[in-house]
Amino acid sequence: MNLDDIRIGIDRIDGQLLDLLSERAELVHQVGEVKKRDGLQIYAPEREEALLRKLVERNQGRLPEKSIRAIYREIMSAALALEDDLKIAYLGPEGTWTHQAAIKKFGHSVEYTAQPNFAEVFDQVTRRKADYGVVPIENSTEGAVSHTLDLFVDSSLQICAQILLRIENGLMACIPRDEIKTLYSHPQVFGQCRTWILQNFPKADLVEVSSTTRAAQIAREKASEGAAAMGGALAAEMNGLTMLEESIQDRATNTTRFLVIGEKTCPATGNDRTSMLFAIHDRPGSLVRALQAFEHFDINMSKIESRPSKRKDWEYVFYVDLAGHCENDDVQEALGELEKHCSMVKLLGSYPDVSE
Numbered sequence: 001m002n003l004d005d006i007r008i009g010i011d012r013i014d015g016q017l018l019d020l021l022s023e024r025a026e027l028v029h030q031v032g033e034v035k036k037r038d039g040l041q042i043y044a045p046e047r048e049e050a051l052l053r054k055l056v057e058r059n060q061g062r063l064p065e066k067s068i069r070a071i072y073r074e075i076m077s078a079a080l081a082l083e084d085d086l087k088i089a090y091l092g093p094e095g096t097w098t099h100q101a102a103i104k105k106f107g108h109s110v111e112y113t114a115q116p117n118f119a120e121v122f123d124q125v126t127r128r129k130a131d132y133g134v135v136p137i138e139n140s141t142e143g144a145v146s147h148t149l150d151l152f153v154d155s156s157l158q159i160c161a162q163i164l165l166r167i168e169n170g171l172m173a174c175i176p177r178d179e180i181k182t183l184y185s186h187p188q189v190f191g192q193c194r195t196w197i198l199q200n201f202p203k204a205d206l207v208e209v210s211s212t213t214r215a216a217q218i219a220r221e222k223a224s225e226g227a228a229a230m231g232g233a234l235a236a237e238m239n240g241l242t243m244l245e246e247s248i249q250d251r252a253t254n255t256t257r258f259l260v261i262g263e264k265t266c267p268a269t270g271n272d273r274t275s276m277l278f279a280i281h282d283r284p285g286s287l288v289r290a291l292q293a294f295e296h297f298d299i300n301m302s303k304i305e306s307r308p309s310k311r312k313d314w315e316y317v318f319y320v321d322l323a324g325h326c327e328n329d330d331v332q333e334a335l336g337e338l339e340k341h342c343s344m345v346k347l348l349g350s351y352p353d354v355s356e
């Protein structure tokens with residue numbers, strides 16, 4: 001076959017794809033009508049995950065899983081935009097890692113609203129100015145994002161999904177490397193690149209700012225004072241900066257886990273994770289006895305963080321993640337037992353334990 005013949009074939013398939021997409025959009029619209037009538041949430045992370053898993057399993061063609069997921073991410077994004085004016089709050093300005101995580105989950109068709117800090121992301125969703133919020137919770141190199149953990153203590157919002165995003169930080173500036181005197185970035189990024197900074201810029205001043213995009217903006221504004229930023233390629237591109245060095249984080253597989261927060265949590269999918277907070281009585285053995293509840297019911301605990309309660313000195317709140325859905329019998333029973341040893345237990349939600 002020559003090029004023209006092959007292209008005729010592609011055009012024919014694109015026509016069929018478009019017709020099928022329109023047909024799909026009709027059905028999605030009907031789903032939306034039913035959901036509105038029954039007062040259900042428009043966004044259904046459990047359905048999206050099940051649908052993606054089925055498609056990836058079925059796929060026999062040339063396209064890798066990553067491409068199938070990306071294509072369907074956008075098809076479902078268009079569907080969400082069709083059903084409702086879905087609005088997603090994230091830590092801005094545009095181009096931050098949180099923005100990229102949000103796009104990875106919700107695609108390009110929904111509306112995004114950039115917020116100046118994590119507290120505002122929570123606030124926008126609580127006041128229903130946004131339908132969902134996206135916040136980072138932990139990084140595989142630097143650990144917990146403690147500010148996010150703390151915000152859950154007083155919030156009524158629930159976690160309904162998680163997003164894993166590979167993070168590749170770089171050094172960006174619009175001045176030559178030997179003119180750099182000050183490095184700007186988010187504290188998490190400084191933590192992820194600690195060894196590189198010590199080896200490459202041991203004498204530079206490090207200035208923490210609210211986001212990597214903000215750092216990139218400052219690198220442009222204060223270039224004459226020797227400013228450079230550390231962050232992702234998108235932040236560099238959006239601010240016309242040159243990437244002087246790529247992939248400067250201390251570990252190659254540097255991944256951040258983000259959470260989607262909303263009014264409701266997510267139904268069970270068979271592969272779920274549950275997040276919760278608890279506080280224990282201040283007496284010997286309290287923590288051991290509380291955690292034994294999970295062992296007793298053979299529940300795998302994947303994470304524990306402690307944070308100051310901020311109510312009384314030396315009193316702590318524990319943030320725990322475990323395998324399973326909060327409606328599973330074993331998780332319910334373990335929670336019942338846990339409560340006996342705690343002064344407070346708060347469920348933050350259950351959501352698909354995706355690794356993509």
Ligand SMILES: C=C(O[C@@H]1C=C(C(=O)O)C=C[C@H]1O)C(=O)O
Pocket residue numbers: 028031032042043044045047048051075076077079080
């Ligand atoms: C169409 C639905 O609503 C949304 C759109 C989806 C889609 O395009 O397939 C899937 C889940 C929901 O986020 C649904 O729940 O089935």
